[in-house]
Amino acid sequence: MQLKWTDVQDIAIELAERKADVDPRYVNFVDLHRWVLELPDFADEPGRGGEKVLEAIQAAWIEEAE
Numbered sequence: 001m002q003l004k005w006t007d008v009q010d011i012a013i014e015l016a017e018r019k020a021d022v023d024p025r026y027v028n029f030v031d032l033h034r035w036v037l038e039l040p041d042f043a044d045e046p047g048r049g050g051e052k053v054l055e056a057i058q059a060a061w062i063e064e065a066e
Contacts, residue, residue, distance in 0.1 A: 012060035
């Protein structure tokens with residue numbers, strides 16, 4: 001399955017699994033953007049990952065981590 005920026009929940013789950021040692025509450029958007037692009041199943045335009053999308057991913061990741 002190829003991930004796109006709209007797959008917020010799936011991206012959050014992947015990040016929670018791959019970055020288990022990271023507290024998502026303290027991740028800056030530069031790192032978050034890079035980590036999403038580094039996901040093996042991610043296939044979307046880097047420029048589409050704006051602040052609102054990153055906020056949604058971070059919120060979903062925080063929820064997933066709890």
